Amino acid sequence: MSIHTRPIPSRARVGAKPPRGSVSAALAALDRAPSDPAALRAFVATLAKADMERARSARFEAALARALAEPSVCNLTIQSFASAYLAGRFMAAADKADGKVDVPPGLLNLTIAHLYHRLNVSLALEPFLIAFRRDLLEAARDGRAVSAQQIALAEALARHSFTCEYIWLEAEAETKALETVQRQVETAIAQGADVPALPLFVLGAYRPLDRIPALRAWVALQAAQGLERLDPTLRLLVFDRLQEEALIPRIETLTAIEDATSAAVQAQYEENPYPRWRHLGRRTPVDFKTYLSRELALAPALTASAPAQARVLVAGCGTGQHPISLALSLTGATVLAIDLSRASLAYASREARVRGVENLGFAHADILKLDGLEDAFDLIEAMGVLHHMRDPEAGLAVLVKALRPGGFLRLGLYSRLARRAVIAMRSRIATVGYRPDLEGMRAFRRDFFLDRLYAEAPELCSFRDFYATSELRDLIFHVQERDYTTSELAEMLDRNGLEFLGFSGLDADIMQRYRAETPDDPTGTDLAAWGRFEDRHPETFRGMYRLSCRKAAPSAVSPA
Structure with missing residues (x-):
């Protein structure tokens, strides 16, 4: 040919x-x-x-x-x-x-x-x-x-x-x-x-x-x-x-969507459920303690008190790839996955049915309205979610409240330093006026191909998100976005009674380099040291910060 x-x-x-x-x-x-x-x-x-x-x-x-x-x-x-x-x-x-x-x-x-x-x-x-x-x-x-x-x-x-x-x-x-x-x-x-x-x-x-x-x-x-x-x-x-359309009205409603920013984010993902996926990596099913060690990179001493039968919340599950993988990987656990978008939840529900996942439920909900859930979960995962809220810390406070004392929280939040090109291009998009729809994104990519925009952010095309509509919209056309520095993360965790246990999802060579350059932090739990490391290596958290945290357990009260 x-x-x-x-x-x-x-x-x-x-x-x-x-x-x-x-x-x-x-x-x-x-x-x-x-x-x-x-x-x-x-x-x-x-x-x-x-x-x-x-x-x-x-x-x-x-x-x-x-x-x-x-x-x-x-x-x-x-x-x-x-x-x-x-x-x-x-x-x-x-x-x-x-x-x-x-x-x-x-x-x-x-x-x-x-x-x-x-x-x-x-x-x-x-x-x-x-x-x-x-x-x-x-x-x-x-x-x-x-x-x-x-x-x-x-x-x-x-x-x-x-x-x-x-x-x-x-x-x-x-x-x-x-x-x-x-x-x-x-x-x-x-x-x-x-x-x-x-x-x-x-x-x-x-x-x-x-x-x-x-x-x-x-x-x-x-x-x-x-x-x-x-x-x-x-x-x-x-x-x-067609199956997903039929599933939408049958999705359980857990809370109303009343916050204006939540409604705007919901509208985006109803139009562009994120992401479209078809393959699911095979992970050996393990118990909760082993899962915490494998996925959150926690030392065994930190997981000693973890229960055998865990309750897990995936807050902001999108089209379900993450909660389905989690539910299949975690024995003896029940998983609840929530999202703002019914279209995304329908995609997730269909995939879960095809794969025979039985320990996973889906519900339509806004994190901000989960006040009725207190001390309910042993693990909460909110990956790439809170930074799309008007007040991310308000959402974090709700999740901490829903976490049992001593429970674990996995957060994914954008790095300001690693996303310099994305931040600059978001500003450029707003200035030019590209619309956040298919034709607007095609026009943006046309100008990028013709070098009108490439010189401003050449690394943008190295993001996988550049090559699919919903992912490009999520990357640079998102209706709401917030990014962080490590010092801001440290302050936010401290205000919400969370102990930072380290980063997960980092390549082995990054961890090796960090330990070589920061020998006085062998546990990798010093966010200030990580900030200095990121200054030297700005691409470290190119995807996002993936923080493993723990909610403080109540202090024992000594008898009088």
Whole structure:
């Protein structure tokens, strides 16, 4: 297959190669067990240190394609690696052919696997994928015969467009051609004829199929005749969305949403449930004490009094990936997950049902209205939530009240230092007036591609959130956001009677560097020292601060 694309800016070619890892050993293990999930996960673990050029081979690409398809591989490493690997291969081919790329079949298979199962997170790869989509659109419009592999690519592009939420730029000529393709699909449905695969999948690569009435009715009719007969892509793009619509009115209401900022945040996530996810990493189920050690990075001495049967609250659960993973990972626990957005909760509820999660409940609620819950939970996790409140500390006070004495709290809050580029771009967006909707975000990305904005924040495109609509809106178009310094965190924790137990989720090399530079804080619990470390290494908390805390237990009263 050939595509034509404009030259990629030279900046997309720049990037230090990671050191060589043990890819050869992982490939040897896969030769013995090609589809073994554990062997595939072990292979993915080597990618962070893999040299892309030295690893390149048909054998490596076949293994990478299988790993992309493995449901238990929920690892951003493989998504980033595959995006960068494909970008490098396509750019090299474009350099040799003056922009015309003849894609080898093996590489096309890898591209299909990547788009079918994951999200592209490479600015350099995106123009090639857009060109693929345009070529397939023209073939569908003109009724040209295509190969089975090209139909598979169209299907993969449709699934990817669902994942990225149709954020790619669309030319006026494409919009016009798409009208013809949509008529082809709707006419076939109306006539009771077989719906041609290429036009159907091309339409799905540009538009949400669940918003097209004829397709909604057609898929619902097929599902009624037996879900096992329903095409998996139609199930993802249409039927699952219909199920979520049916679930929304059945979600339990725990509190009203009365705060004006909470209502504005709710409106954002009703329009853009965050995030769209399909893969869930496999974690070995453990008891509560082991979970605290593994996920909150707590020493055994800190968890000695933790109960065997824990009650857990996930405050601000979004579309459910985190609470579902938590509930499946934690034995003997009951988990309640709440959120402002019914659309997000419906997505979460559907995923929980599919995965057979029985110890997890969902409810529609505002953290600010949880005053009736006192000393109710052994663990509360609020990751990336409080900083979207008008008064985050008011929300924190409610959560502390709901936590039992001696209970644990895991907080995720934005770092002001690590998000300098995001903060600057939020200001720029407000000045220019980009709207927080699909067209506004497409306009922003168009200007970013054309270098009008790239120079102001080049690191922005290294965020995964740049590549999907709901995630980009969450990253730089959010209706409400607050960021912190470590000194502000220390003061807020102290005011609310919380003991800081350390940060979780940091890479081992960061912890090793911190201990080497800060030998007088072996427990990693000195927020002032962490502040000095962050000043020296501003990218440390690029995602967010992930704080592990404990609510003070009541002091024992001595008898008179």
